[in-house]
Amino acid sequence: MREVAILGVAMTKFGNSEKTNIEMFAEAGLGAIKNSNIEAKDLEALFFGNCLGTFEEGQMHMAPFAHSVLGMPMSSPATRFEGACATATVAIRHASLLVGAGVYDMVIAGGAERTTAMGTPLATRTFAMGCHAQYESPLGITFPGVFGMAAHMYAKKYNIPLKELKRNMAEVAVKNHFHGAKNPKAHFQKEITVEKVLSGGMVADPLQLLDCCPFSDGSAAVVITSADKAKQLVDKPIYIAGTGQASAGPLYLQQDLTRVKAREISIKKAYKQAGIAPKDVDLCELHDCFTIAEILALESMGFYEFGKAYDSAAKGETRLGGKMIVNPSGGLKAKGHPIGATGAAQVTEVVEQLRGESGSRQVEGAKIGVVDTLGGDYGTVCNIILRS
């Protein structure tokens, strides 16, 4: 396998949009093409992510339509990928594997999702289609419910009073909003306080409103090529040092909700391929769909021992200026979470950070960044390790 690099990236502002998925992808995709100093005719394939297009806008088969708005050649195939919230990360991983293998020389990967037009009640129900429809959905479970249970189990397992855990979870939200306030593409660009989090409406005990990421519209895209070609085309190619993907099946197969087993397997594979250890990582964009989810991810990725990450945000360790910066973009929590685009936006943030282009939220001297995306209730995890 030859070395693979990211040439260019782009994303729309995340938030509320009047555009269709394909219109949003046109903005992100054409932006990534421009950022790469190439033209659409240079692209040999599209790896496109979208989760709920049939519900959002009556659109199946979105990939060839996303392909056509970029002006790509008919001979460059467009393929749709779906892995719930990990959708775009999975698409990028497959693009990277096929460029690494020499099947393609230059491709574009990304995703788009449109969730706000459905309204929160319907969006919550459609997102919950990522749970097992036969064994979980009939019980009325939704994702806030799953992560609410995980928070209770975490508190119990590690003997942390729930009130203390909740305060520390709130610190995760405060930290990610602090970062998001510095990101002009973020859905929420204002800071919040612990008190505000703790006074929010209850969503799924112990998760309150501001413990939860929003429903967002948005799109992001990245152009991938061989390392050799990238060096000719841009000043600062960012290399894909390792990837991982693992599948854990439905919730009823998970033995411990405080451990995301698929993540432990996926990230181990990615670290091994990259030849690095968790201590080598400068920044991480990880899957903070709920505040507790960031804590679980930090432990499963090896940045903290199990039971020890809960106060990472409170201590300032994961905030800009801390020892390992987590979600400098604002994360799903503040940047937003258009599910089929999320992984591509995470990659976009890490690429821009490693290039030193992140302005007031720049992680100084960042050389290695990790992307982590969780799909569904623990079913899919996909990781990508990037280096400058």
Added chain:
Amino acid sequence: MREVAILGVAMTKFGNSEKTNIEMFAEAGLGAIKNSNIEAKDLEALFFGNCLGTFEEGQMHMAPFAHSVLGMPMSSPATRFEGACATATVAIRHASLLVGAGVYDMVIAGGAERTTAMGTPLATRTFAMGCHAQYESPLGITFPGVFGMAAHMYAKKYNIPLKELKRNMAEVAVKNHFHGAKNPKAHFQKEITVEKVLSGGMVADPLQLLDCCPFSDGSAAVVITSADKAKQLVDKPIYIAGTGQASAGPLYLQQDLTRVKAREISIKKAYKQAGIAPKDVDLCELHDCFTIAEILALESMGFYEFGKAYDSAAKGETRLGGKMIVNPSGGLKAKGHPIGATGAAQVTEVVEQLRGESGSRQVEGAKIGVVDTLGGDYGTVCNIILRS
């Protein structure tokens, strides 16, 4: 790229099923594993196809659940692919590319779809989500409408009286039902007559009921490995000699509905990789979603000159015993069309034919077979060439 082979195949009976997509895939997937003389733990990845799971059964994120019912290891990632009716073919092509590249040594690919529980009116509308939701669907277009227009244009372009074209289209249906009657897995296992086709209810002029494939439930799966490994494990590995995939965008970009441009590009690439010409092909499983679609496919694939395939079935050239057998399984028309599974069922048929296991519908001495699947209204085409 190393040579790649298909180790084993299996499919459910196509038709009406009470099972969920995942339950149907369990039958096909475990069947393919058994047919391959391997165990689920040997599989390193799942490439899973499904189109409309959210509408059919409220299920997004189906891949990791399909993965878990096979008993695959958590470290073997499951990924969902969607390319409308070409879904499973696209999944198999990507599986083949990654095994060829050495990323994986042994994988399973396939798909499942459940359409009959929706009932025909809703199924017609959900299938039509494969058309462009912004520019085509608001006009009320459905797939029978698209292919009805194509039939009119074909008649006009080649100066064939519509009545004569219709009679020849009916012969395609008669031929595929003749084949389907010999296939115990087919949705329809009885022969029909030209008169019966021509007396059916009008669906979308000039397409009558029996010009159209049915809505079916079903699943199919194939196990893919390296040629070297396949030779150690089974007596008759079938080799993937070439693949192609192309994307043509929405209907409004098609310049001529009698020419499926994406197919012309895709199949050319596959022929080149396989080092063969159309004349070398012994049998073909192609996308006869409507009778006119078989005629268009035969021309775009190079088996007939443009304007010359319309009477291929009437002349007996594509029937068992003819010069190049088309859809010996019964095709989408008689075997059925559970869209996310169709490509995998086409591969299953060709593999069994090349192994000489097809009983009363065996194509004698078959050595090279081609799979052709069209997704949406000309948007995606994927081809796979197999040889014994």
